[in-house]
Amino acid sequence: MTEPGPAQISAPSLVRWPHPALRQRADEVAEIDAEVHDIWARMIDVMEAMPGYGLAAPQLGIGLRLAVVDASRERGQAVRMANPEIVDASTEPFVFQEASPNLPGGSALISRPKQVIVAFTDPAGMRVRQTFEGLWATSVQHQIDHLEGRMYFDRLSRTKRSMLLKKAGKRS
Numbered sequence: 001m002t003e004p005g006p007a008q009i010s011a012p013s014l015v016r017w018p019h020p021a022l023r024q025r026a027d028e029v030a031e032i033d034a035e036v037h038d039i040w041a042r043m044i045d046v047m048e049a050m051p052g053y054g055l056a057a058p059q060l061g062i063g064l065r066l067a068v069v070d071a072s073r074e075r076g077q078a079v080r081m082a083n084p085e086i087v088d089a090s091t092e093p094f095v096f097q098e099a100s101p102n103l104p105g106g107s108a109l110i111s112r113p114k115q116v117i118v119a120f121t122d123p124a125g126m127r128v129r130q131t132f133e134g135l136w137a138t139s140v141q142h143q144i145d146h147l148e149g150r151m152y153f154d155r156l157s158r159t160k161r162s163m164l165l166k167k168a169g170k171r172s
Contacts, residue, residue: 013046015061017103017151017168026058026065026147029082032125036066040080040123043068048075050101054139056146059102067143071135079130081120084144087129089113096138098152106168110155112141 015021029036039062047055047068054069070078094114099107115133118140122128132140142152153161 013042013060014101015059017100019061019102021058021061021063022102022146022151023149024058024063025149026056026063029064029066029121032082032121032123036064036082037123039064039066040068044070044078044080047078052101053135054143056143058146058149059100065147067140067147069132069136069139069143071139080123081118081140081143082122084118084120084140084147086116086141086144087119088117090115094134094138096135098138098142100152103151103153103165103168105170106153106164108153108156108160108164110138110152112138116140118144 039057039060043055043057043060043066046060047053047070053071054067057064057066065083067081067084068078069081070076090113092114093111095109095111097107098110114137115131116137117129117131119127119129145152145154153164156164
């Protein structure tokens, strides 16, 4: 998930919509090894370069269930997740203007649960649960959508989705 606007950059390692990796469910991560740590580091570098609030491995064409999120003001607080899954969500909505560096030029207001509890494997290989709220929750949900082969615009009506894709297509 990125901040829409002119500050957005297109990192060369990002795949562009409609790349097939963006529509496939990512594979489970079997173990947290040096390769996974290297992928997380690369993901954080790309996320910081955008600038963005999160990134999922499929956005780089990597079909693994890996995500990073950092919605902190000061940055440098990235949460690294393997095999994340939402185990509980609030009913209170949080609406945010979402975008993706995989589809430059597009963004839309998306409503998601304001708070989620997510189970994931952390960098030490431990299965943990963490509560995320507000922008953090939105970013985590956005990344989990990517891991499922979904884009933020899939949450729009067919008409709004078509308009967004047409508009983004003209800008790319």
